[in-house]
Amino acid sequence: MDLELGPLQLAWLGDAVWELHQRLRRCRQPGRSADLHRAVVAEVRADAQAAALSRLEAAGLLTDAELDLVRRGRNRAGRGPRRGDAAAYGQATGFETMVGWLFLQNPSRLGQLLAHLEDADP
Template identity: 50%
Template sequence: MSLNSTWAIANRSTQIQRLSPASLAYLGDAVYELYIRSFYLLPPKRSHAYHDMVVAQVRAESQAKALRSLEPHLTSTELEILRRGRNAATGRPKRLDPEIYQQATSLETLMGYLYLTDPQRLNQLLSYLELNPLPQVKDS
């Protein structure tokens, strides 16, 4: 590895550390939804069936539940990222309990952070999720 490569990696790491939790959550929301969409892609369904299944999993209540199931597997660094995400969660929708919103935002923050810093770890944590195939959604 050259000196320039080492500097570039260190610089990227520093830049990632400077990202706000809101920025990480913004990215993490997309990463998590893409994972859920991929999980439910097979067997093939109609678009509205995909939508219903995915929305059920990416809503804040489901994300909070997923976070609780992952917490025993998290490192101290990952727990710190969760704390930063929780503390940055503001402006929640009126229908949500603030704690649920904070947990969902924390999960999204962690997903965004790991996507940028350690994709292997992200995949490992996502594999711990206990996503069961949802009941068949009518394809009419």
């Protein structure tokens, strides 16, 4: 797939991929749909995405190319929601950019990083 997408398009795609990943994790658990929805919403918020990125960085798992994608996404992020933390929003946009790119270009690598996040936060 040869798509020339910018950081914000990749972030938009990465946000959807991350939400789908969280929904798939939750659908394996018993529970009411409203409770499962709340759990997913908690994981797709900017602060949760920023925390996921932080865990990957702290573990030293990201390549230079992946860190560059994060930087490009972070630099293109706007301020975010009025009441939100601008720094967390930027980190989340960087995370989403990387996830979107990996989804299109290297799904097996994306799977490795998502598996690490699941192992770190079961």
